[in-house]
Amino acid sequence: MPPIAYIDPGSGSLLLQALIAALLAVPFIFRRTIGGFWHRLRGDAEPEESASAEVVSSDGPNTSDH
Amino acid sequence: MTPGEASSGVVDPASFRDPGGYIFRRDGVLYRAIQPVAAADWSAFEDRGLAAELVGAGLLVGYAPVSVDLAPRPGAALVIRPRELPIISYPYEWAFSQLREAALLTLEVQRRALSAGMWLRDASAYNVQVDAGRPILIDSLSFEVADLSAPWPAYRQFCKHFLAPLALMAHRDPRCGLMLRDFIDGLPLDLTTALLPGRTRIGGLLPHLHLHAGADRRAQRAEIQGASEPGATQSRARPMNRTRHEALLDSLRRAVEGLNLELGSHWLSYTRQTSYTEAAAASKREIVERMLAQAGGTLIWDLGANVGTYSDIAAGPGRQVIAFDQDPAVVELHWRSLSPEQRASVLPLVNDLTNPSPALGWAHTERRSMLQRGPADVAMALALVHHLAIGNNVPLPQVAELLAHAGRRVVVEFVPKEDPMVQQLLAGRRDIFDAYSLDAFRTALDEWFVTMDEAPVTDSLRTLFLLERRPD
Numbered sequence: 001m002p003p004i005a006y007i008d009p010g011s012g013s014l015l016l017q018a019l020i021a022a023l024l025a026v027p028f029i030f031r032r033t034i035g036g037f038w039h040r041l042r043g044d045a046e047p048e049e050s051a052s053a054e055v056v057s058s059d060g061p062n063t064s065d066h
Numbered sequence: 067m068t069p070g071e072a073s074s075g076v077v078d079p080a081s082f083r084d085p086g087g088y089i090f091r092r093d094g095v096l097y098r099a100i101q102p103v104a105a106a107d108w109s110a111f112e113d114r115g116l117a118a119e120l121v122g123a124g125l126l127v128g129y130a131p132v133s134v135d136l137a138p139r140p141g142a143a144l145v146i147r148p149r150e151l152p153i154i155s156y157p158y159e160w161a162f163s164q165l166r167e168a169a170l171l172t173l174e175v176q177r178r179a180l181s182a183g184m185w186l187r188d189a190s191a192y193n194v195q196v197d198a199g200r201p202i203l204i205d206s207l208s209f210e211v212a213d214l215s216a217p218w219p220a221y222r223q224f225c226k227h228f229l230a231p232l233a234l235m236a237h238r239d240p241r242c243g244l245m246l247r248d249f250i251d252g253l254p255l256d257l258t259t260a261l262l263p264g265r266t267r268i269g270g271l272l273p274h275l276h277l278h279a280g281a282d283r284r285a286q287r288a289e290i291q292g293a294s295e296p297g298a299t300q301s302r303a304r305p306m307n308r309t310r311h312e313a314l315l316d317s318l319r320r321a322v323e324g325l326n327l328e329l330g331s332h333w334l335s336y337t338r339q340t341s342y343t344e345a346a347a348a349s350k351r352e353i354v355e356r357m358l359a360q361a362g363g364t365l366i367w368d369l370g371a372n373v374g375t376y377s378d379i380a381a382g383p384g385r386q387v388i389a390f391d392q393d394p395a396v397v398e399l400h401w402r403s404l405s406p407e408q409r410a411s412v413l414p415l416v417n418d419l420t421n422p423s424p425a426l427g428w429a430h431t432e433r434r435s436m437l438q439r440g441p442a443d444v445a446m447a448l449a450l451v452h453h454l455a456i457g458n459n460v461p462l463p464q465v466a467e468l469l470a471h472a473g474r475r476v477v478v479e480f481v482p483k484e485d486p487m488v489q490q491l492l493a494g495r496r497d498i499f500d501a502y503s504l505d506a507f508r509t510a511l512d513e514w515f516v517t518m519d520e521a522p523v524t525d526s527l528r529t530l531f532l533l534e535r536r537p538d
Contacts, residue, residue, distance in 0.1 A: 006084055007188050013222035013278060018305030020273040021217075021314040028313035035240025 075138030079431035087207045090138050097136055097152045100207060105143040107184075107210040116182040116209065121221060125175050127151070127195075127201045133411050148206060152365065152386060156433055157191040157227070158246035159415040162235045162327040164201070165243060168194040169228035169322045171201040176218075176308055180308070185212040189224035191252070192433070199409025215304030216309060221314070222282075225254025225274050229321060232272050236325040237263055240394040243416070251426050255279035270321030280412055289350060329395055341486040342526050344508035349524035351379060354448065354477060357519055357532040361475040363443025369472060370450035374400040374412060383413040388442070392418035396511070419450070419468065422457045445473025452481045453500055456491045462501065462510040469533075470514035476533040480507050485527050505528060 075097075078089035086104030090097055111117050112341075120126035129148040136145050157165055163449050172189050179185050186208050193205040202240055230253040235241035238261060245253055259279040267276050342350070358366070358380055368377040371389035373396055389412055391397050400414040417423055422436040427443045446470060454460045454468075471477045482504055483497075492499075511517065514534035522529050 006086070007220065007223055009217070009219040010285065010499045012283070013225075014217040015220045015279055015285070016273075016281035017187065017217040018310075019305060020277070020317070021310035024071035024273075024317045025310045025314040026318055029309060033322055035320075036074070 067439070070508045077258075077420065078426070080433070082428070084207065086252045086296055087142075092136055092138070092414075096148060097132065098146050098207065099137040099139070099142040102141065102143045104207060104210075104333060107146070108207070110184060110211050111206075114182045114184065114490070116179060116184055117206070118143065119178060119182075121176060123178075124200065124202065125171060125178070126206060127197070129206055146206065148204070149203070151162075151195050151197050151202075153388060153389075153413055154434070154439055155413065155415050156246075156423065158244055159417060160196070161190070161245065161394055161401045161414060161416065162232065162240050162243065163398060163401050164196060165191070165228065165235070165329075166232055166322060166325065168196075169224075171203065173233060173319045174226065175203055176220075177239045177312075178317070180212065180311055181211055183212055183214075184209050185218055185311075186220050186226060186243040189220035189227060189531075191227040196413055199404070199406060199411075199413070204205070204505070212311075213310050215306055216402070217306055218311060218314065219356065219520070221329065222255075222278070223252060224318065225278055225415040226255060227251075228254060228531065229271070229274055229318070230258040232322060233262060233275060233492060234258060235394075236327050237266055240327055240329075240398060243394055243496050245337065246492050247423070247426065248430070248450050251536065255282055270317065274318060274321055281483045288449060303427065327398060329399065341450055342523075342528075346526040346528075348521055350479075350527075350528070350530070351376075353530045355379065355447075357477045357521075358446075359504075359528065360519060360532055361444045361477065363475065366444045366446060367440065367442035367472055369412065369445060369452065371400065372396060372449075373403060376446065377378050377412050378404075378408060381408065385411060387412045389414040390436075392416065392420075419454065421458070441474055442473045444475045445469055447472075447476065447478045449479055449481060451478060451507070452485075452488045452491060452502075456488060456499055462507050463513065466507075466510040466514050470535050474535050475518075476531070476535075478531050479523075480504055480529045480531070481517060482529075484526050492532070 075092040078091065081087075082397050084148045085101065088106075090099060093372065117126070118167040121128045125147050126329070128147040131147050133148045134142055134145050150482045157168070161170070163212040168191060171194060172186070176186050176189070186203075186211045188208055190205075193203055193208060194200075194201050195204050226249075230245055231243050232243070234253070242261075256279045258278050262275065266272075323418045354376060362384060364384055366380050366385060366387045367378060368374065368387055368389045371391050373391075374389040377389035377400075377444075378519055381417060389397075389416065391399060391400070394416050397414045400412075402410075404412055404414075417436055421448075423433075424439060425431070425435040426433040451462075451465055454465050456460055482488060483489070483492070483499070483502060508517075511533060515535055517531060518534050519532035520529060
């Protein structure tokens with residue numbers, strides 16, 4: 001925990017957050033990559049959330065999101 | 067510097083929780099001191115360009131660095147002077163859309179912070195104010211360097227302060243926003259899920275509210291049974307990464323954007339209901355405009371504003387109006403009816419004059435009451451006195467006293483018993499209001515005010531007064 005964290009994040013909240021973030025990451029990446037690809041294919045302007053490679057290939061310890 | 071009595075600086079009683087810094091006033095000017103423990107995060111906040119980006123985008127209140135010697139307590143690392151906002155409002159006074167915009171602002175700030183390798187270390191709705199019609203973050207000290215392998219510490223606070231009340235307002239009743247008065251650190255998640263309809267278990271509210279409440283409950287049970295040693299959560303594998311943080315944020319944004327408050331058609335017809343003729347309406351408008359011009363001043367409180375017909379008239383160049391109404395649905399309608407330009411000078415807020423926002427929090431010092439945030443330069447009370455006196459049994463002398471605390475000058479309308487609107491109020495009850503008359507009202511006002519102008523409204527039985535409070 002950061003040294004000056006002053007709100008109680010709640011241990012249950014932290015566990016749940018990690019769990020749902022892992023689950024949410026799968027459709028999130030899908031939307032960004034496939035969605036971006038689809039838009040490029042149709043020649044649309046790139047949606048703002050579309051992926052940059054740097055963001056998708058996260059350098060976090062859990063790279064098994066894909 | 068010789069810190070004399072007047073200029074020694076007074077620490078704001080609402081900023082005691084954060085060890086990273088505090089707010090203080092010196093010679094009437096607002097400052098924020100940053101303590102050594104938060105100095106590294108503050109440097110990162112500025113050096114990475116995040117501060118400039120957020121201020122530039124109008125998402126964070128601007129500030130200027132000033133001398134650290136201004137701090138009233140020893141040991142501050144630095145002091146900044148934030149731009150002070152003219153109006154302070156609280157989440158329990160906001161309409162649904164105002165709270166929703168504040169939630170989206172918080173998420174947008176968090177998104178930009180993540181891009182800079184930082185995050186919000188708290189997500190309190192009290193860190194947001196409505197400034198010139200737009201939500202703005204006022205806590206410059208909320209940022210810290212993120213450990214992206216760890217969960218976001220402010221996730222639960224975001225859900226309690228924003229998502230829970232918004233969900234209840236959208237799915238149950240807009241009046242649920244008032245529950246934030248009782249729960250000053252956001253709505254408890256277990257209570258929220260108990261009150262939400264079952265259909266909210268499908269969709270974006272399932273993880274962030276329903277499952278979240280369950281996880282909280284299990285964790286509390288485990289703590290009571292001693293099943294989890296302190297620090298157990300922290301010592302687990304690093305469960306997050308940048309993508310997961312972004313996915314969580316994206317999901318929260320979708321959950322907030324998926325919430326909409328639908329107001330039935332009866333609201334739309336109700337609010338336009340008046341009893342007077344076109345000639346009377348034109349006369350009233352003209353008198354109000356004249357009296358406001360005579361009254362001068364820059365901050366106007368419109369008490370009992372309804373959908374703000376007269377607030378919108380009162381707002382003009384150099385004038386700010388707060389339009390108070392007791393009904394959250396009516397305040398929502400008013401807010402929705404305003405253009406961005408109008409929002410810059412009219413702020414609709416929920417407040418019931420028969421039970422106005424109290425002073426709240428620790429020792430009643432964290433959130434100021436409605437009247438503590440006054441008086442306004444001008445308080446306007448149109449078609450209100452009969453609701454207080456007859457609808458709520460408040461004696462006229464006490465109505466006059468309240469007006470005297472609300473504004474230095476007052477524009478007030480008296481609606482006599484013979485008026486159809488008062489007849490409507492009396493229809494279902496015995497008339498116990500012998501003391502309700504124009505003469506009695508004049509006498510009540512005289513206790514507190516000098517009458518600058520008195521004018522009957524053409525083609526009606528109503529009278530308008532322009533008053534100035536007597537010196538104490």
